[in-house]
Amino acid sequence: MVVVMVTLAVIKCFSYTWVTLNAATNFHDTMFKKIFSSPMSFFDTTPTGRILNRFSKDQEEVDTVLPLHMDPFLQFTLLVTFTIITISAVFPPMLAAIVFIGALFGLILFIFQRSIRQMKRLENVSRSPCISLTTSTLQGLSTIHAYNIRDRHIRLFKSLNDINSNHYVLFHSGTRWLSFCLDSMASTMTLLVSLFIVLSSNDFISPSLKGLALSYTIQLTGMLQYTVRLATEVEARFNSVERLQEYITGCKSEAPRQIKEAQVPEDWPKSGTITFQDYKMRYRENTPIVLNGLDFFIRAGEKLGIVGRTGSGKTLNPAVFTHNFVFHAG
Structure with missing residues:
Protein backbone atom coordinates (compact mmCIF):
# COMPACT_ATOMS: atom_id res chain seq x y z
CA MET A 1 0.00 0.00 0.00
CA VAL A 2 2.85 2.40 0.79
CA VAL A 3 4.47 1.66 -2.58
CA VAL A 4 1.15 2.23 -4.37
CA MET A 5 0.57 5.50 -2.53
CA VAL A 6 4.05 6.80 -3.32
CA THR A 7 3.71 5.77 -6.97
CA LEU A 8 0.33 7.46 -7.35
CA ALA A 9 1.63 10.59 -5.59
CA VAL A 10 4.59 10.83 -7.98
CA ILE A 11 2.33 10.31 -11.02
CA LYS A 12 -0.08 12.95 -9.73
CA CYS A 13 2.69 15.49 -9.11
CA PHE A 14 4.26 15.06 -12.53
CA SER A 15 0.95 15.06 -14.43
CA TYR A 16 -0.42 18.07 -12.54
CA THR A 17 2.81 20.02 -13.05
CA TRP A 18 2.86 19.14 -16.75
CA VAL A 19 -0.77 20.19 -17.29
CA THR A 20 -0.52 23.50 -15.41
CA LEU A 21 2.86 24.36 -16.96
CA ASN A 22 1.54 23.66 -20.44
CA ALA A 23 -1.56 25.77 -19.79
CA ALA A 24 0.48 28.73 -18.50
CA THR A 25 2.91 28.45 -21.43
CA ASN A 26 0.07 28.39 -23.95
CA PHE A 27 -1.48 31.47 -22.33
CA HIS A 28 1.82 33.36 -22.49
CA ASP A 29 2.72 32.35 -26.06
CA THR A 30 -0.75 33.01 -27.45
CA MET A 31 -0.99 36.42 -25.79
CA PHE A 32 2.53 37.31 -26.97
CA LYS A 33 1.65 36.45 -30.58
CA LYS A 34 -1.64 38.33 -30.40
CA ILE A 35 -0.06 41.50 -29.00
CA PHE A 36 2.94 41.29 -31.35
CA SER A 37 0.64 41.10 -34.39
CA SER A 38 -1.67 43.90 -33.17
CA PRO A 39 -1.77 47.14 -35.20
CA MET A 40 -0.04 50.28 -33.97
CA SER A 41 -3.41 51.73 -32.98
CA PHE A 42 -3.48 49.19 -30.14
CA PHE A 43 -0.19 50.47 -28.72
CA ASP A 44 -1.32 54.09 -29.21
CA THR A 45 -4.38 53.55 -27.02
CA THR A 46 -2.98 51.02 -24.49
CA PRO A 47 -0.55 52.24 -21.79
CA THR A 48 2.72 50.37 -21.55
CA GLY A 49 2.13 49.62 -17.87
CA ARG A 50 -1.07 47.77 -18.68
CA ILE A 51 0.74 45.44 -21.09
CA LEU A 52 3.64 44.92 -18.65
CA ASN A 53 1.14 44.14 -15.88
CA ARG A 54 -0.36 41.35 -17.99
CA PHE A 55 3.05 39.82 -18.71
CA SER A 56 4.41 40.24 -15.17
CA LYS A 57 1.95 39.90 -12.27
CA ASP A 58 -1.00 38.30 -14.11
CA GLN A 59 1.26 35.78 -15.84
CA GLU A 60 3.03 35.09 -12.53
CA GLU A 61 -0.34 34.30 -10.93
CA VAL A 62 -1.08 31.80 -13.71
CA ASP A 63 2.44 30.31 -13.55
CA THR A 64 2.91 29.79 -9.81
CA VAL A 65 0.19 31.09 -7.48
CA LEU A 66 -2.90 29.59 -9.12
CA PRO A 67 -1.51 26.02 -9.43
CA LEU A 68 -0.40 26.10 -5.77
CA HIS A 69 -3.96 26.97 -4.67
CA MET A 70 -5.73 24.64 -7.11
CA ASP A 71 -3.78 21.55 -6.00
CA PRO A 72 -4.97 21.53 -2.34
CA PHE A 73 -8.45 22.60 -3.47
CA LEU A 74 -8.82 19.53 -5.69
CA GLN A 75 -7.34 17.24 -3.02
CA PHE A 76 -9.57 18.49 -0.21
CA THR A 77 -12.62 18.35 -2.47
CA LEU A 78 -11.99 14.63 -2.95
CA LEU A 79 -11.32 14.16 0.78
CA VAL A 80 -14.60 15.88 1.71
CA THR A 81 -16.50 13.78 -0.82
CA PHE A 82 -15.21 10.44 0.48
CA THR A 83 -15.58 11.53 4.10
CA ILE A 84 -19.27 12.26 3.50
CA ILE A 85 -19.64 8.82 1.86
CA THR A 86 -18.01 7.16 4.90
CA ILE A 87 -20.19 9.04 7.40
CA SER A 88 -23.36 8.22 5.47
CA ALA A 89 -22.44 4.53 5.54
CA VAL A 90 -21.59 4.50 9.28
CA PHE A 91 -24.20 6.89 10.68
CA PRO A 92 -26.90 7.87 8.12
CA PRO A 93 -28.67 10.43 10.38
CA MET A 94 -25.49 12.53 10.19
CA LEU A 95 -26.37 13.36 6.59
CA ALA A 96 -28.98 15.84 7.82
CA ALA A 97 -26.33 17.76 9.76
CA ILE A 98 -23.94 17.59 6.78
CA VAL A 99 -26.59 19.00 4.44
CA PHE A 100 -27.28 21.83 6.90
CA ILE A 101 -23.56 22.60 7.27
CA GLY A 102 -23.11 22.56 3.49
CA ALA A 103 -26.03 24.90 2.92
CA LEU A 104 -24.73 27.31 5.58
CA PHE A 105 -21.24 27.30 4.12
CA GLY A 106 -22.68 27.81 0.63
CA LEU A 107 -24.65 30.85 1.85
CA ILE A 108 -21.54 32.41 3.40
CA LEU A 109 -19.57 31.66 0.25
CA PHE A 110 -22.23 33.35 -1.88
CA ILE A 111 -22.11 36.47 0.33
CA PHE A 112 -18.32 36.77 0.44
CA GLN A 113 -17.56 35.54 -3.07
CA ARG A 114 -18.49 38.64 -5.05
CA SER A 115 -16.75 41.10 -2.74
CA ILE A 116 -13.49 39.10 -2.59
CA ARG A 117 -13.50 38.63 -6.36
CA GLN A 118 -14.06 42.35 -6.88
CA MET A 119 -11.24 43.21 -4.45
CA LYS A 120 -8.86 41.00 -6.43
CA ARG A 121 -9.96 42.61 -9.69
CA LEU A 122 -9.37 46.10 -8.27
CA GLU A 123 -5.93 45.05 -7.05
CA ASN A 124 -4.97 43.83 -10.53
CA VAL A 125 -6.33 46.95 -12.24
CA SER A 126 -4.73 49.43 -9.81
CA ARG A 127 -1.27 47.96 -10.41
CA SER A 128 -1.08 49.13 -14.04
CA PRO A 129 -0.87 52.92 -13.29
CA CYS A 130 2.12 52.30 -11.00
CA ILE A 131 3.98 50.44 -13.74
CA SER A 132 3.00 53.04 -16.37
CA LEU A 133 4.26 55.88 -14.16
CA THR A 134 7.54 54.06 -13.53
CA THR A 135 8.21 53.45 -17.24
CA SER A 136 7.25 57.00 -18.25
CA THR A 137 9.43 58.43 -15.45
CA LEU A 138 12.46 56.43 -16.60
CA GLN A 139 11.92 57.60 -20.17
CA GLY A 140 11.58 61.25 -19.18
CA LEU A 141 14.24 61.62 -16.47
CA SER A 142 15.97 64.48 -18.31
CA THR A 143 12.70 66.42 -18.59
CA ILE A 144 11.87 65.81 -14.91
CA HIS A 145 15.27 67.12 -13.82
CA ALA A 146 15.07 70.07 -16.21
CA TYR A 147 11.69 71.26 -14.86
CA ASN A 148 12.47 70.22 -11.26
CA ILE A 149 9.26 68.20 -10.84
CA ARG A 150 10.85 65.24 -9.07
CA ASP A 151 8.87 65.72 -5.83
CA ARG A 152 5.58 65.78 -7.71
CA HIS A 153 6.35 62.46 -9.39
CA ILE A 154 7.33 60.93 -6.05
CA ARG A 155 4.05 62.05 -4.48
CA LEU A 156 2.09 60.70 -7.46
CA PHE A 157 3.85 57.33 -7.24
CA LYS A 158 3.19 57.10 -3.50
CA SER A 159 -0.48 57.89 -4.07
CA LEU A 160 -0.87 55.23 -6.80
CA ASN A 161 1.06 52.70 -4.72
CA ASP A 162 -1.17 53.39 -1.69
CA ILE A 163 -4.27 52.74 -3.80
CA ASN A 164 -2.87 49.39 -4.97
CA SER A 165 -1.77 48.48 -1.41
CA ASN A 166 -5.25 49.28 -0.09
CA HIS A 167 -6.86 46.84 -2.52
CA TYR A 168 -4.18 44.24 -1.72
CA VAL A 169 -4.85 44.51 2.03
CA LEU A 170 -8.62 44.43 1.50
CA PHE A 171 -8.36 41.23 -0.56
CA HIS A 172 -6.32 39.39 2.05
CA SER A 173 -8.41 40.79 4.90
CA GLY A 174 -11.53 39.51 3.14
CA THR A 175 -10.12 36.00 2.79
CA ARG A 176 -8.95 35.99 6.44
CA TRP A 177 -12.38 37.20 7.64
CA LEU A 178 -14.06 34.49 5.60
CA SER A 179 -11.73 31.91 7.14
CA PHE A 180 -12.53 33.17 10.65
CA CYS A 181 -16.29 33.00 10.06
CA LEU A 182 -16.04 29.49 8.63
CA ASP A 183 -13.84 28.33 11.52
CA SER A 184 -16.32 29.67 14.09
CA MET A 185 -19.24 28.02 12.35
CA ALA A 186 -17.36 24.73 11.97
CA SER A 187 -16.50 24.67 15.68
CA THR A 188 -20.12 25.35 16.63
CA MET A 189 -21.42 22.62 14.34
CA THR A 190 -18.80 20.17 15.65
CA LEU A 191 -19.97 20.85 19.21
CA LEU A 192 -23.63 20.27 18.35
CA VAL A 193 -22.93 17.08 16.39
CA SER A 194 -20.67 15.75 19.14
CA LEU A 195 -23.38 16.32 21.76
CA PHE A 196 -25.90 14.55 19.54
CA ILE A 197 -23.62 11.52 19.12
CA VAL A 198 -22.59 11.31 22.77
CA LEU A 199 -26.12 11.71 24.15
CA SER A 200 -27.70 9.23 21.73
CA SER A 201 -28.44 5.72 22.98
CA ASN A 202 -25.97 2.90 22.50
CA ASP A 203 -28.82 0.75 21.24
CA PHE A 204 -29.24 3.11 18.29
CA ILE A 205 -25.55 3.02 17.30
CA SER A 206 -22.62 1.15 18.85
CA PRO A 207 -19.91 3.07 20.77
CA SER A 208 -17.25 2.07 18.23
CA LEU A 209 -19.25 3.52 15.35
CA LYS A 210 -19.92 6.61 17.47
CA GLY A 211 -16.19 7.18 17.82
CA LEU A 212 -15.67 6.64 14.08
CA ALA A 213 -18.49 9.03 13.17
CA LEU A 214 -17.25 11.65 15.66
CA SER A 215 -13.66 11.54 14.35
CA TYR A 216 -14.85 11.86 10.75
CA THR A 217 -17.20 14.71 11.69
CA ILE A 218 -14.37 16.68 13.28
CA GLN A 219 -12.28 16.12 10.15
CA LEU A 220 -15.16 17.04 7.86
CA THR A 221 -15.97 20.38 9.45
CA GLY A 222 -12.32 21.44 9.36
CA MET A 223 -11.79 20.29 5.80
CA LEU A 224 -15.08 21.75 4.59
CA GLN A 225 -14.32 25.27 5.78
CA TYR A 226 -10.81 25.04 4.31
CA THR A 227 -12.20 23.82 0.98
CA VAL A 228 -14.73 26.65 0.85
CA ARG A 229 -12.00 29.22 1.55
CA LEU A 230 -9.76 27.68 -1.12
CA ALA A 231 -12.64 27.74 -3.60
CA THR A 232 -13.14 31.46 -2.98
CA GLU A 233 -9.45 32.24 -3.35
CA VAL A 234 -9.02 30.12 -6.47
CA GLU A 235 -11.98 31.81 -8.13
CA ALA A 236 -10.65 35.26 -7.21
CA ARG A 237 -7.21 34.45 -8.62
CA PHE A 238 -8.78 33.24 -11.85
CA ASN A 239 -9.26 36.95 -12.53
CA SER A 240 -5.69 36.92 -13.86
CA VAL A 241 -6.67 34.21 -16.34
CA GLU A 242 -9.64 36.35 -17.35
CA ARG A 243 -7.34 39.33 -17.94
CA LEU A 244 -4.98 37.27 -20.11
CA GLN A 245 -7.93 35.86 -22.01
CA GLU A 246 -9.14 39.40 -22.65
CA TYR A 247 -6.04 40.16 -24.71
CA ILE A 248 -6.03 36.75 -26.38
CA THR A 249 -9.60 37.10 -27.66
CA GLY A 250 -9.86 40.89 -27.92
CA CYS A 251 -6.68 41.84 -29.82
CA LYS A 252 -7.31 42.09 -33.54
CA SER A 253 -4.34 41.12 -35.67
CA GLU A 254 -3.05 43.04 -38.63
CA ALA A 255 -3.38 41.72 -42.16
CA PRO A 256 -1.35 38.55 -42.81
CA ARG A 257 2.19 39.03 -44.05
CA GLN A 258 1.64 36.66 -46.95
CA ILE A 259 -1.53 36.18 -48.96
Whole structure:
Protein backbone atom coordinates (compact mmCIF):
# COMPACT_ATOMS: atom_id res chain seq x y z
CA MET A 1 0.00 0.00 0.00
CA VAL A 2 2.85 2.40 0.79
CA VAL A 3 4.47 1.66 -2.58
CA VAL A 4 1.15 2.23 -4.37
CA MET A 5 0.57 5.50 -2.53
CA VAL A 6 4.05 6.80 -3.32
CA THR A 7 3.71 5.77 -6.97
CA LEU A 8 0.33 7.46 -7.35
CA ALA A 9 1.63 10.59 -5.59
CA VAL A 10 4.59 10.83 -7.98
CA ILE A 11 2.33 10.31 -11.02
CA LYS A 12 -0.08 12.95 -9.73
CA CYS A 13 2.69 15.49 -9.11
CA PHE A 14 4.26 15.06 -12.53
CA SER A 15 0.95 15.06 -14.43
CA TYR A 16 -0.42 18.07 -12.54
CA THR A 17 2.81 20.02 -13.05
CA TRP A 18 2.86 19.14 -16.75
CA VAL A 19 -0.77 20.19 -17.29
CA THR A 20 -0.52 23.50 -15.41
CA LEU A 21 2.86 24.36 -16.96
CA ASN A 22 1.54 23.66 -20.44
CA ALA A 23 -1.56 25.77 -19.79
CA ALA A 24 0.48 28.73 -18.50
CA THR A 25 2.91 28.45 -21.43
CA ASN A 26 0.07 28.39 -23.95
CA PHE A 27 -1.48 31.47 -22.33
CA HIS A 28 1.82 33.36 -22.49
CA ASP A 29 2.72 32.35 -26.06
CA THR A 30 -0.75 33.01 -27.45
CA MET A 31 -0.99 36.42 -25.79
CA PHE A 32 2.53 37.31 -26.97
CA LYS A 33 1.65 36.45 -30.58
CA LYS A 34 -1.64 38.33 -30.40
CA ILE A 35 -0.06 41.50 -29.00
CA PHE A 36 2.94 41.29 -31.35
CA SER A 37 0.64 41.10 -34.39
CA SER A 38 -1.67 43.90 -33.17
CA PRO A 39 -1.77 47.14 -35.20
CA MET A 40 -0.04 50.28 -33.97
CA SER A 41 -3.41 51.73 -32.98
CA PHE A 42 -3.48 49.19 -30.14
CA PHE A 43 -0.19 50.47 -28.72
CA ASP A 44 -1.32 54.09 -29.21
CA THR A 45 -4.38 53.55 -27.02
CA THR A 46 -2.98 51.02 -24.49
CA PRO A 47 -0.55 52.24 -21.79
CA THR A 48 2.72 50.37 -21.55
CA GLY A 49 2.13 49.62 -17.87
CA ARG A 50 -1.07 47.77 -18.68
CA ILE A 51 0.74 45.44 -21.09
CA LEU A 52 3.64 44.92 -18.65
CA ASN A 53 1.14 44.14 -15.88
CA ARG A 54 -0.36 41.35 -17.99
CA PHE A 55 3.05 39.82 -18.71
CA SER A 56 4.41 40.24 -15.17
CA LYS A 57 1.95 39.90 -12.27
CA ASP A 58 -1.00 38.30 -14.11
CA GLN A 59 1.26 35.78 -15.84
CA GLU A 60 3.03 35.09 -12.53
CA GLU A 61 -0.34 34.30 -10.93
CA VAL A 62 -1.08 31.80 -13.71
CA ASP A 63 2.44 30.31 -13.55
CA THR A 64 2.91 29.79 -9.81
CA VAL A 65 0.19 31.09 -7.48
CA LEU A 66 -2.90 29.59 -9.12
CA PRO A 67 -1.51 26.02 -9.43
CA LEU A 68 -0.40 26.10 -5.77
CA HIS A 69 -3.96 26.97 -4.67
CA MET A 70 -5.73 24.64 -7.11
CA ASP A 71 -3.78 21.55 -6.00
CA PRO A 72 -4.97 21.53 -2.34
CA PHE A 73 -8.45 22.60 -3.47
CA LEU A 74 -8.82 19.53 -5.69
CA GLN A 75 -7.34 17.24 -3.02
CA PHE A 76 -9.57 18.49 -0.21
CA THR A 77 -12.62 18.35 -2.47
CA LEU A 78 -11.99 14.63 -2.95
CA LEU A 79 -11.32 14.16 0.78
CA VAL A 80 -14.60 15.88 1.71
CA THR A 81 -16.50 13.78 -0.82
CA PHE A 82 -15.21 10.44 0.48
CA THR A 83 -15.58 11.53 4.10
CA ILE A 84 -19.27 12.26 3.50
CA ILE A 85 -19.64 8.82 1.86
CA THR A 86 -18.01 7.16 4.90
CA ILE A 87 -20.19 9.04 7.40
CA SER A 88 -23.36 8.22 5.47
CA ALA A 89 -22.44 4.53 5.54
CA VAL A 90 -21.59 4.50 9.28
CA PHE A 91 -24.20 6.89 10.68
CA PRO A 92 -26.90 7.87 8.12
CA PRO A 93 -28.67 10.43 10.38
CA MET A 94 -25.49 12.53 10.19
CA LEU A 95 -26.37 13.36 6.59
CA ALA A 96 -28.98 15.84 7.82
CA ALA A 97 -26.33 17.76 9.76
CA ILE A 98 -23.94 17.59 6.78
CA VAL A 99 -26.59 19.00 4.44
CA PHE A 100 -27.28 21.83 6.90
CA ILE A 101 -23.56 22.60 7.27
CA GLY A 102 -23.11 22.56 3.49
CA ALA A 103 -26.03 24.90 2.92
CA LEU A 104 -24.73 27.31 5.58
CA PHE A 105 -21.24 27.30 4.12
CA GLY A 106 -22.68 27.81 0.63
CA LEU A 107 -24.65 30.85 1.85
CA ILE A 108 -21.54 32.41 3.40
CA LEU A 109 -19.57 31.66 0.25
CA PHE A 110 -22.23 33.35 -1.88
CA ILE A 111 -22.11 36.47 0.33
CA PHE A 112 -18.32 36.77 0.44
CA GLN A 113 -17.56 35.54 -3.07
CA ARG A 114 -18.49 38.64 -5.05
CA SER A 115 -16.75 41.10 -2.74
CA ILE A 116 -13.49 39.10 -2.59
CA ARG A 117 -13.50 38.63 -6.36
CA GLN A 118 -14.06 42.35 -6.88
CA MET A 119 -11.24 43.21 -4.45
CA LYS A 120 -8.86 41.00 -6.43
CA ARG A 121 -9.96 42.61 -9.69
CA LEU A 122 -9.37 46.10 -8.27
CA GLU A 123 -5.93 45.05 -7.05
CA ASN A 124 -4.97 43.83 -10.53
CA VAL A 125 -6.33 46.95 -12.24
CA SER A 126 -4.73 49.43 -9.81
CA ARG A 127 -1.27 47.96 -10.41
CA SER A 128 -1.08 49.13 -14.04
CA PRO A 129 -0.87 52.92 -13.29
CA CYS A 130 2.12 52.30 -11.00
CA ILE A 131 3.98 50.44 -13.74
CA SER A 132 3.00 53.04 -16.37
CA LEU A 133 4.26 55.88 -14.16
CA THR A 134 7.54 54.06 -13.53
CA THR A 135 8.21 53.45 -17.24
CA SER A 136 7.25 57.00 -18.25
CA THR A 137 9.43 58.43 -15.45
CA LEU A 138 12.46 56.43 -16.60
CA GLN A 139 11.92 57.60 -20.17
CA GLY A 140 11.58 61.25 -19.18
CA LEU A 141 14.24 61.62 -16.47
CA SER A 142 15.97 64.48 -18.31
CA THR A 143 12.70 66.42 -18.59
CA ILE A 144 11.87 65.81 -14.91
CA HIS A 145 15.27 67.12 -13.82
CA ALA A 146 15.07 70.07 -16.21
CA TYR A 147 11.69 71.26 -14.86
CA ASN A 148 12.47 70.22 -11.26
CA ILE A 149 9.26 68.20 -10.84
CA ARG A 150 10.85 65.24 -9.07
CA ASP A 151 8.87 65.72 -5.83
CA ARG A 152 5.58 65.78 -7.71
CA HIS A 153 6.35 62.46 -9.39
CA ILE A 154 7.33 60.93 -6.05
CA ARG A 155 4.05 62.05 -4.48
CA LEU A 156 2.09 60.70 -7.46
CA PHE A 157 3.85 57.33 -7.24
CA LYS A 158 3.19 57.10 -3.50
CA SER A 159 -0.48 57.89 -4.07
CA LEU A 160 -0.87 55.23 -6.80
CA ASN A 161 1.06 52.70 -4.72
CA ASP A 162 -1.17 53.39 -1.69
CA ILE A 163 -4.27 52.74 -3.80
CA ASN A 164 -2.87 49.39 -4.97
CA SER A 165 -1.77 48.48 -1.41
CA ASN A 166 -5.25 49.28 -0.09
CA HIS A 167 -6.86 46.84 -2.52
CA TYR A 168 -4.18 44.24 -1.72
CA VAL A 169 -4.85 44.51 2.03
CA LEU A 170 -8.62 44.43 1.50
CA PHE A 171 -8.36 41.23 -0.56
CA HIS A 172 -6.32 39.39 2.05
CA SER A 173 -8.41 40.79 4.90
CA GLY A 174 -11.53 39.51 3.14
CA THR A 175 -10.12 36.00 2.79
CA ARG A 176 -8.95 35.99 6.44
CA TRP A 177 -12.38 37.20 7.64
CA LEU A 178 -14.06 34.49 5.60
CA SER A 179 -11.73 31.91 7.14
CA PHE A 180 -12.53 33.17 10.65
CA CYS A 181 -16.29 33.00 10.06
CA LEU A 182 -16.04 29.49 8.63
CA ASP A 183 -13.84 28.33 11.52
CA SER A 184 -16.32 29.67 14.09
CA MET A 185 -19.24 28.02 12.35
CA ALA A 186 -17.36 24.73 11.97
CA SER A 187 -16.50 24.67 15.68
CA THR A 188 -20.12 25.35 16.63
CA MET A 189 -21.42 22.62 14.34
CA THR A 190 -18.80 20.17 15.65
CA LEU A 191 -19.97 20.85 19.21
CA LEU A 192 -23.63 20.27 18.35
CA VAL A 193 -22.93 17.08 16.39
CA SER A 194 -20.67 15.75 19.14
CA LEU A 195 -23.38 16.32 21.76
CA PHE A 196 -25.90 14.55 19.54
CA ILE A 197 -23.62 11.52 19.12
CA VAL A 198 -22.59 11.31 22.77
CA LEU A 199 -26.12 11.71 24.15
CA SER A 200 -27.70 9.23 21.73
CA SER A 201 -28.44 5.72 22.98
CA ASN A 202 -25.97 2.90 22.50
CA ASP A 203 -28.82 0.75 21.24
CA PHE A 204 -29.24 3.11 18.29
CA ILE A 205 -25.55 3.02 17.30
CA SER A 206 -22.62 1.15 18.85
CA PRO A 207 -19.91 3.07 20.77
CA SER A 208 -17.25 2.07 18.23
CA LEU A 209 -19.25 3.52 15.35
CA LYS A 210 -19.92 6.61 17.47
CA GLY A 211 -16.19 7.18 17.82
CA LEU A 212 -15.67 6.64 14.08
CA ALA A 213 -18.49 9.03 13.17
CA LEU A 214 -17.25 11.65 15.66
CA SER A 215 -13.66 11.54 14.35
CA TYR A 216 -14.85 11.86 10.75
CA THR A 217 -17.20 14.71 11.69
CA ILE A 218 -14.37 16.68 13.28
CA GLN A 219 -12.28 16.12 10.15
CA LEU A 220 -15.16 17.04 7.86
CA THR A 221 -15.97 20.38 9.45
CA GLY A 222 -12.32 21.44 9.36
CA MET A 223 -11.79 20.29 5.80
CA LEU A 224 -15.08 21.75 4.59
CA GLN A 225 -14.32 25.27 5.78
CA TYR A 226 -10.81 25.04 4.31
CA THR A 227 -12.20 23.82 0.98
CA VAL A 228 -14.73 26.65 0.85
CA ARG A 229 -12.00 29.22 1.55
CA LEU A 230 -9.76 27.68 -1.12
CA ALA A 231 -12.64 27.74 -3.60
CA THR A 232 -13.14 31.46 -2.98
CA GLU A 233 -9.45 32.24 -3.35
CA VAL A 234 -9.02 30.12 -6.47
CA GLU A 235 -11.98 31.81 -8.13
CA ALA A 236 -10.65 35.26 -7.21
CA ARG A 237 -7.21 34.45 -8.62
CA PHE A 238 -8.78 33.24 -11.85
CA ASN A 239 -9.26 36.95 -12.53
CA SER A 240 -5.69 36.92 -13.86
CA VAL A 241 -6.67 34.21 -16.34
CA GLU A 242 -9.64 36.35 -17.35
CA ARG A 243 -7.34 39.33 -17.94
CA LEU A 244 -4.98 37.27 -20.11
CA GLN A 245 -7.93 35.86 -22.01
CA GLU A 246 -9.14 39.40 -22.65
CA TYR A 247 -6.04 40.16 -24.71
CA ILE A 248 -6.03 36.75 -26.38
CA THR A 249 -9.60 37.10 -27.66
CA GLY A 250 -9.86 40.89 -27.92
CA CYS A 251 -6.68 41.84 -29.82
CA LYS A 252 -7.31 42.09 -33.54
CA SER A 253 -4.34 41.12 -35.67
CA GLU A 254 -3.05 43.04 -38.63
CA ALA A 255 -3.38 41.72 -42.16
CA PRO A 256 -1.35 38.55 -42.81
CA ARG A 257 2.19 39.03 -44.05
CA GLN A 258 1.64 36.66 -46.95
CA ILE A 259 -1.53 36.18 -48.96
CA LYS A 260 -1.81 32.93 -50.89
CA GLU A 261 -3.96 34.48 -53.63
CA ALA A 262 -1.36 37.19 -54.31
CA GLN A 263 1.99 35.42 -54.61
CA VAL A 264 4.79 37.53 -56.09
CA PRO A 265 8.30 36.59 -57.24
CA GLU A 266 11.04 36.65 -54.62
CA ASP A 267 13.07 39.31 -56.49
CA TRP A 268 10.05 41.62 -56.93
CA PRO A 269 10.31 44.60 -57.26
CA LYS A 270 13.69 45.30 -58.81
CA SER A 271 12.70 48.95 -59.25
CA GLY A 272 9.40 50.66 -59.11
CA THR A 273 7.26 53.76 -58.81
CA ILE A 274 4.60 54.67 -56.29
CA THR A 275 1.49 56.65 -57.22
CA PHE A 276 -0.77 58.16 -54.57
CA GLN A 277 -4.26 58.91 -55.87
CA ASP A 278 -6.66 60.82 -53.62
CA TYR A 279 -4.85 59.31 -50.62
CA LYS A 280 -6.52 59.66 -47.20
CA MET A 281 -5.28 58.54 -43.81
CA ARG A 282 -6.28 58.71 -40.17
CA TYR A 283 -4.53 57.69 -36.95
CA ARG A 284 -7.06 54.97 -36.14
CA GLU A 285 -10.74 54.16 -36.53
CA ASN A 286 -13.34 56.72 -35.45
CA THR A 287 -10.86 59.63 -35.62
CA PRO A 288 -10.79 62.55 -38.08
CA ILE A 289 -8.91 62.24 -41.37
CA VAL A 290 -5.43 63.77 -41.01
CA LEU A 291 -4.09 63.38 -44.57
CA ASN A 292 -6.88 64.20 -47.00
CA GLY A 293 -6.77 63.88 -50.78
CA LEU A 294 -3.04 63.57 -51.46
CA ASP A 295 -1.98 63.17 -55.11
CA PHE A 296 1.71 62.75 -55.93
CA PHE A 297 4.04 60.54 -57.91
CA ILE A 298 7.32 58.96 -56.76
CA ARG A 299 9.72 57.83 -59.49
CA ALA A 300 12.02 54.84 -59.18
CA GLY A 301 15.19 55.70 -57.27
CA GLU A 302 13.87 58.99 -55.88
CA LYS A 303 14.23 59.95 -52.22
CA LEU A 304 11.49 62.12 -50.72
CA GLY A 305 11.53 64.08 -47.49
CA ILE A 306 8.49 65.22 -45.50
CA VAL A 307 8.71 68.80 -44.23
CA GLY A 308 6.38 70.31 -41.66
CA ARG A 309 6.13 72.04 -38.32
CA THR A 310 6.10 70.20 -35.00
CA GLY A 311 2.82 68.38 -34.47
CA SER A 312 1.73 68.54 -38.10
CA GLY A 313 1.58 64.76 -38.46
CA LYS A 314 4.90 63.89 -40.10
CA THR A 315 5.15 60.66 -38.05
CA LEU A 316 1.60 59.63 -38.85
CA ASN A 317 0.84 56.00 -38.11
CA PRO A 318 -0.63 54.38 -41.25
CA ALA A 319 -3.13 52.29 -39.31
CA VAL A 320 -6.26 52.83 -41.39
CA PHE A 321 -6.39 53.53 -45.11
CA THR A 322 -9.62 55.04 -46.32
CA HIS A 323 -8.53 55.05 -49.96
CA ASN A 324 -6.06 53.14 -52.11
CA PHE A 325 -2.66 53.74 -53.60
CA VAL A 326 -1.21 52.09 -56.70
CA PHE A 327 2.25 50.51 -56.81
CA HIS A 328 3.68 50.09 -60.29
CA ALA A 329 6.58 47.69 -60.73
CA GLY A 330 8.99 48.75 -63.45
